[in-house]
Amino acid sequence: MGSEKIFSRVANQNFYPFKLPDLPFPKNSFSNYMSEKTFDFHHGKHHAAYVNNLNKLLEDKSEMHKKTLEEIILASYGKSEMMGVFNNSAQVWNHSFFWHCLSPNGGGEPKGDLMAQVKKDFGSYDSLKEKFAQAAATQFGSGWAWLVADSTTKKLEIVKTGNAELPITQNLIPILTLDVWEHAYYLDYQNKRPDYISIFLNNLVNWDFAEKNFAAI
Numbered sequence: 001m002g003s004e005k006i007f008s009r010v011a012n013q014n015f016y017p018f019k020l021p022d023l024p025f026p027k028n029s030f031s032n033y034m035s036e037k038t039f040d041f042h043h044g045k046h047h048a049a050y051v052n053n054l055n056k057l058l059e060d061k062s063e064m065h066k067k068t069l070e071e072i073i074l075a076s077y078g079k080s081e082m083m084g085v086f087n088n089s090a091q092v093w094n095h096s097f098f099w100h101c102l103s104p105n106g107g108g109e110p111k112g113d114l115m116a117q118v119k120k121d122f123g124s125y126d127s128l129k130e131k132f133a134q135a136a137a138t139q140f141g142s143g144w145a146w147l148v149a150d151s152t153t154k155k156l157e158i159v160k161t162g163n164a165e166l167p168i169t170q171n172l173i174p175i176l177t178l179d180v181w182e183h184a185y186y187l188d189y190q191n192k193r194p195d196y197i198s199i200f201l202n203n204l205v206n207w208d209f210a211e212k213n214f215a216a217i
């Protein structure tokens, strides 16, 4: 699967015991849009808790210690007795990927091959933006909005997932994501999720990272 190397690339690790990856920017980089306090909680508490919970759940599952995080996610997906492993491993993956979707020099539009594919599949960047914003706004409750690519045709698509779910279980390659759990925006935006989504798309989104993910398929 083309997504199997993404976690090792963004988190610089592959196997149990997992560590909380560093943020790829100083946590005061977005002070006008996303506060240091949000990163203290979102990265320092929420993401850290998923890592710690996952390590505890895997402690006595030695068969999982030789699996990559992606393999753990796929091995636990849809199995009721492994729901805790799935939720925590998927949330470790989602957050490790999400931090790279933010950039202190964010905003603008994709370039190169990714932009060519955007025009082919959405008609225009504005249309992609509108569809992404709509998916992020209409994900009921906790979850994620994604730009994904088909692993063989590279066709782009916008999808939304609930709670910890992520596109790699559907053999779709994640290109970009936005966390729409309340913990991602409540300190800065309270209940105004649409404001958080529009700030992300106008000022924070890291298209350089998305271009690398698209090029790596």
Ligand code: MN
Pocket (backbone or CB within 6 Å): 042, 046, 095, 179, 181, 183, 184
């Ligand atoms: Mn989160």
